[in-house]
Amino acid sequence: MSWFEYRNQVLCAESVSLAHIAKEVGTPLYCYSTAALKANYEEFVDAFRDRDVLIAYSVKANANQAVIATLSACGAGADVVSGGELQRALAVGVPGSRIVFSGVGKTSEEMSAGVAAQVHQFNLESKTQLESLSEIASKQKVEARVAFRVNPDVDAMTHEKIATGRRTDKFGVPIGEARSLYELARSLPGIEVVGVDLHIGSQLTDLEPFKKAFSRLAELVNALREDGHDIRHIDLGGGLGVRYRDEQPPTVSSYAELVDETLGSLGCQLILEPGRALVADAGILLSRVIETKQSSERVFVIIDAAMNDFLRPALYDAWHPIDPVSEPQPDANRDIVDVVGQVCESGDV
Structure with a gap:
């Protein structure tokens, strides 16, 4: 069973809207169930x-x-x-x-x-x-x-x-x-x-x-x-x-x-x-997008969480799913992007 799921098109922790938590507390933050x-x-x-x-x-x-x-x-x-x-x-x-x-x-x-x-x-x-x-x-x-x-x-x-x-x-x-x-x-x-x-x-x-x-x-x-x-x-x-x-x-x-x-x-x-x-499945890292930046080779989505908040991808090449708080529509456009943090290292991905 997942304790983080969409309800009325908003990702929730148990029954609490993560959008509400982000508004009240600010980001980045860890939320646990x-x-x-x-x-x-x-x-x-x-x-x-x-x-x-x-x-x-x-x-x-x-x-x-x-x-x-x-x-x-x-x-x-x-x-x-x-x-x-x-x-x-x-x-x-x-x-x-x-x-x-x-x-x-x-x-x-x-x-x-x-x-x-x-x-x-x-x-x-x-x-x-x-x-x-x-x-x-x-x-x-x-x-x-x-x-x-x-x-x-x-x-x-x-x-x-x-x-x-x-x-x-x-x-x-x-x-x-x-x-x-x-x-x-x-x-x-x-x-x-x-x-x-x-x-x-x-x-x-x-x-x-x-x-x-x-x-x-x-x-x-x-x-x-x-x-x-x-x-x-x-x-x-x-x-x-x-x-x-x-x-x-x-x-x-x-x-x-x-x-x-x-x-x-x-x-x-x-x-x-x-x-x-x-x-492992009892918590999430909640973050905001600061900006999207496009180079000739890649699209970078820069967020306000970084490797100092979540080290596993940089340390172990670990894979973790990334989900938007607002549930995407079935016909929404999908792109391949690099989600990156603010730390001055290329490993902050």
């Missing part, structure tokens, strides 16, 4: 209804505090990767018990804030992070709950810049080296080993990479339990794709079935970190 956010969250709740699961919204997908607050009110937690994201989640009422602290570059100050907030779990990426967290938690006289993010060496078959589970990527601990780090963690003060974690990439449109990664994770959990570790959390990260144009991503229910098939027998709490899947 509360109904869409709630519906997307409930799709995950329904798919995992009979499981012990924490759905931790990946704040990096959209850090707007109204978005975080809306999902939190539905019951979502938060997956954060920085001190700033942690502050934003706490500020709108997400309790520390529903926050997972991930990230490849956590500073001591950020980890200290996470310990103070009593986050549900730290997803650690290195021996250095482990030793730093041990020192911080010991000084605060608490135990920090930890998992290691493992790199399963799985190609997510997604855009090069958002694939994160190959051995050449900067993320996680090589899965073959994980057991030795868990042994070290067990020996350190201020550390409680509780789980395992992975995240292989974003915008996956095929379940096969997930299956490979989850199967390797299950093998690791069994090995760690044989080593005497009490592994009770499995964090699967995010990555489930959405449709922008002609993609056919898996449904949330089919993803849940795969999780059951590969990990269901382990009896662990599942931590999911959906981001794009919760927010």
Whole structure:
């Protein structure tokens, strides 16, 4: 279902005219649908209804505090990767018990804030992070709950810049080296080993990479339990794709079935970190045309939004539909144009 559709020839967000919003607020602006956010969250709740699961919204997908607050009110937690994201989640009422602290570059100050907030779990990426967290938690006289993010060496078959589970990527601990780090963690003060974690990439449109990664994770959990570790959390990260144009991503229910098939027998709490899947279709960027400019080669439609407002096309060559607020008539003339912003770069397209 689309929460942005034409009503009486005017594009609306739910039942509110975008022309009215533009007049009242000005442009450019982002407009979000509360109904869409709630519906997307409930799709995950329904798919995992009979499981012990924490759905931790990946704040990096959209850090707007109204978005975080809306999902939190539905019951979502938060997956954060920085001190700033942690502050934003706490500020709108997400309790520390529903926050997972991930990230490849956590500073001591950020980890200290996470310990103070009593986050549900730290997803650690290195021996250095482990030793730093041990020192911080010991000084605060608490135990920090930890998992290691493992790199399963799985190609997510997604855009090069958002694939994160190959051995050449900067993320996680090589899965073959994980057991030795868990042994070290067990020996350190201020550390409680509780789980395992992975995240292989974003915008996956095929379940096969997930299956490979989850199967390797299950093998690791069994090995760690044989080593005497009490592994009770499995964090699967995010990555489930959405449709922008002609993609056919898996449904949330089919993803849940795969999780059951590969990990269901382990009896662990599942931590999911959906981001794009919760927010991608829940918002629009509303902009005005400043002028139309014609050269000998092209027609440029210059708008008041730019790459500083919406970076994906410049960064990823991403495709997004552009719709006029006033519904065009069936016999309206159509031209091929370049829609561009005001930034002084040719990539602002």
